[in-house]
Amino acid sequence: MTARILDGIALSRTIRAEVAERAAALTARGTRPGLAVILVGDSAASAVYVRNKIRACTEADIHSVFDHMPADTTEADLLARIRELNADPAVHGILVQLPLPPHIDERLVIETIAPAKDVDGFHLQNAGGLLTGTPLFRPCTPYGVMKLLEHAGARLDGAEAVIVGRSNIVGKPQALMLMQGGATVTICHSRTRDLAFHTRRADILVAAVGRPKMITGDMIKPGAIVVDVGINRIEEGPDAGKLCGDVDFASAVEVAGAITPVPGGVGPMTIAMLLVNTVEAARRFAG
Numbered sequence: 001m002t003a004r005i006l007d008g009i010a011l012s013r014t015i016r017a018e019v020a021e022r023a024a025a026l027t028a029r030g031t032r033p034g035l036a037v038i039l040v041g042d043s044a045a046s047a048v049y050v051r052n053k054i055r056a057c058t059e060a061d062i063h064s065v066f067d068h069m070p071a072d073t074t075e076a077d078l079l080a081r082i083r084e085l086n087a088d089p090a091v092h093g094i095l096v097q098l099p100l101p102p103h104i105d106e107r108l109v110i111e112t113i114a115p116a117k118d119v120d121g122f123h124l125q126n127a128g129g130l131l132t133g134t135p136l137f138r139p140c141t142p143y144g145v146m147k148l149l150e151h152a153g154a155r156l157d158g159a160e161a162v163i164v165g166r167s168n169i170v171g172k173p174q175a176l177m178l179m180q181g182g183a184t185v186t187i188c189h190s191r192t193r194d195l196a197f198h199t200r201r202a203d204i205l206v207a208a209v210g211r212p213k214m215i216t217g218d219m220i221k222p223g224a225i226v227v228d229v230g231i232n233r234i235e236e237g238p239d240a241g242k243l244c245g246d247v248d249f250a251s252a253v254e255v256a257g258a259i260t261p262v263p264g265g266v267g268p269m270t271i272a273m274l275l276v277n278t279v280e281a282a283r284r285f286a287g
């Protein structure tokens with residue numbers, strides 16, 4: 001049996017159209033939603049993601065401010081810019097593209113963003129809010145995964161969910177969201193013994209480990225929903241330059257019940273949920 005493909009491009013389009021309607025309604029009431037995006041340095045991948053975020057804002061008629069700062073920007077200058085944006089009433093969401101150059105303390109940068117404008121959901125107040133069930137904003141990638149699962153009709157209550165990866169921006173918040181949805185959650189990581197033992201038990205398997213094609217079909221329970229968060233560029237061979245996920249799609253698609261592709265799965269949802277959070281920030285600002 002071949003798995004159903006969970007199309008993140010189609011769902012993200014629907015969500016972005018809804019966001020555009022909400023943004024227009026807020027603008028008509030005097031608050032045009034605004035997002036500030038800061039990119040530090042010259043990473044080609046980050047530049048693509050940031051460009052796509054700005055384009056998505058334009059399409060939804062959300063005001064955007066883009067600051068491209070040089071790679072040698074000092075931490076103090078970056079923090080000063082964030083403080084300016086914190087005070088700017090035309091900006092409701094602030095996003096600093098990660099990763100940052102190594103001389104800048106990522107945690108300090110995130111903690112400098114006003115929690116009410118932290119549309120990435122990375123600030124400690126939002127991370128703590130997610131832990132207790134009341135965040136202002138949820139991190140966009142795991143939030144997008146939840147929307148994909150909802151759209152796929154996935155039953156979370158009582159399901160075995162296994163996440164491979166324990167990052168602050170995907171693995172950990174994903175675990176909390178799935179647990180709050182009623183799933184029994186296991187988080188696997190680089191020190192997990194017998195990874196396949198865990199992944200084969202998963203009704204819902206989320207791969208967010210950053211290792212190309214690491215999850216193969218034999219590691220998947222027949223009929224499982226497989227969500228691939230990985231975005232890896234293939235370095236060599238006939239597919240050099242193409243993207244692949246953390247899941248070996250060719251073998252996984254023969255076993256899973258449903259699966260997200262890479263590209264075209266979780267990635268577009270990340271951007272859609274950023275717009276959702278931005279409009280929500282503006283709605284709260286407008287009261």
Ligand SMILES: Nc1nc2c(c(=O)[nH]1)N[C@@H](CN(C=O)c1ccc(C(=O)N[C@@H](CCC(=O)O)C(=O)O)cc1)CN2
Pocket residue numbers: 048049095096097098099120140141231243262263264265266267268269270271
């Ligand atoms: N401040 C943040 N930094 C980073 C985040 C984040 O949510 N906030 N997440 C990732 C990168 N990311 C968003 O910033 C992101 C990555 C990939 C995609 C995407 O749409 N991918 C496409 C393929 C795009 C391509 O061709 O390269 C897909 O999967 O179809 C969107 C957002 C790290 N940094």
Ligand SMILES: [Mg+2]
Pocket residue numbers: 100101102103104105106
């Ligand atoms: Mg650093």
